[in-house]
Amino acid sequence: MNAMTPTVPTERLINELQSFGVRLVDPTAGADSRRGGAGPSDHKAVTIDGVTVMVPVHTAPAFESPYLAEKPDAGGLSTITRDGHPVARISFPQRPRFYDLATAEGVPYSKIAVLHGRDVLATTVLQTCVRYASRTKTCQFCAIGQSLAAGRTIERKTPAQLAEVAKAAVELDGVRHMVMTTGTPPGKDRGAAILCESAAAVKAAVDLPIQVQCEPPDDDIWFARMRQAGADALGMHLEAVTPAVRARIMPGKAQVSIERYLQAFAAAVPVFGRGQVSTYILAGLGDTREAILSLSETLIGLGVYPFVVPFVPISGTPLESHPTPTAGFMHDILAPLSDMLVAGGLKATDVKAGCAKCGACSALSTYERRGAA
Known part of the structure; x- marks a missing residue:
């Protein structure tokens, strides 16, 4: 068969x-x-x-x-x-060929960027976060320090390293787009400056659509700077959609309010375009179906793609024993959400780069295709 x-x-x-x-x-x-x-x-x-x-x-x-x-x-x-x-x-997608290479300094390419899904190159440019060391501030689901502690990655990927690996991933493995995320460093730009120099270096080396991901910077001018540096899409991830859940699950990140996220989304969409700004929402952390769909409706109205995924606990984190949402709960969110996206003219297939385009962490894009058929 x-x-x-x-x-x-x-x-x-x-x-x-x-x-x-x-x-x-x-x-x-x-x-x-x-x-x-x-x-x-x-x-x-x-x-x-x-x-x-x-x-x-x-x-x-x-x-x-x-x-x-x-x-x-x-x-x-x-x-x-x-x-x-x-x-x-x-x-099963096969092990990418670029994993067998290393930089002149001996750093394996797989410690600089990894394959997500089938054709997405992903990297955490800065593998530390200003909140990670404090359990009173860190996101309870976060494991950003685990792969660093285990020696599977390096703390800071330089622009030159990212450009070298991206070029190889395109040429050897047919990678079609790239995700650059970052732990949040000290400073009001919240990682936007690091993403600017990283995106610029990759774009100078290879024609590859890039999504950058960070928390909303304090100054909206960073959206234009990231776009000018070569970023094609932007992700600013809410994770949870109600203040109570955000305060419980991610006490540090929750200090950046939902209202600030909405302001940032409204400022970013004219820069990147409708559907090229997205947010990651983890269903199963305590938000109700109604809360997720209500905020998603607001986001779609702004031109933001709400990428809703089931929460999956990661070993070694405070939420490692937290249950995953049931398939029924996810169906009751994704079915109407996909209809809302299609009606709003936002489709995963139109996103230039990033999590929503990849779609591998959720069945949302599959529902979307069913609804648009």
């Missing part, structure tokens, strides 16, 4: 897999899974029905998941079963 239509709609299956996770018969299949750090950690990329998604494999729920990925066959295809019954055929 070389192909198999999932036994349930693809968007529902992705929801299930991202809620339950997957047990792997062969953990070495495909590209390396990610542990710790920023972004979709403790996950592995899999392709289902032509859609590449990040699925938890190293979390507590995944170890007890009813879903099992069998050992890939000679063609690289694997069968996912639930309680022993086949539900879909999947493949």
Whole structure:
């Protein structure tokens, strides 16, 4: 069997897999899974029905998941079963060739940037955060220091290093866009200055769409500076949408109010364009379905793409035992949200670079395609 239509709609299956996770018969299949750090950690990329998604494999729920990925066959295809019954055929994106290279100083490229999904290059330019050392200020889900402590990355990626790796990733592995995020440094620009010099260096080396991600800087002039430096898209991530949840889950970051985020979004959209500014919302931290959809409606009205993903706990963080949201809860958010996005003219396929374009951490873009069909 070389192909198999999932036994349930693809968007529902992705929801299930991202809620339950997957047990792997062969953990070495495909590209390396990610542990710790920023972004979709403790996950592995899999392709289902032509859609590449990040699925938890190293979390507590995944170890007890009813879903099992069998050992890939000679063609690289694997069968996912639930309680022993086949539900879909999947493949694993292969380890990228640029991982085998190193800089002249001996720094492996994989410590500078990594592959997300199937064709996205991602890097945390500054692998430290002004709030991370304090458990009274840090985001309770954050693992930005874990990969640094484990020696899997370096603290500060220079513009020259990022340009070198980006060029190789495009030429060797067909990478199509890049995500640059950063821990928040001291200072009012909140990382925008670092992102400016990094984006400029990459754009000088290779024609690659770039999304930069930071907290809202105090001065809106930074949006134009990042755009002029070569950033094609911008992410400013709320994570949670109500003040009470934000204060409980991320006490330091919550000091930058939702109102300030909305002001920053309103200032950034004219610079980058409708749909080229996005925010990351973690469903399952305590916000209700109604709260997430209400704020999403406001964001869409501003021209901001609300990328809603299921919260997945990362080992070693204060929320490592926090439950993932159910697939039903995610369906009840993503189905109406996708309709709102289509009606508002915001589509993942139109985003130039970044998390919303990749879409691997959520089934949202799959719902979106279903709604637009």
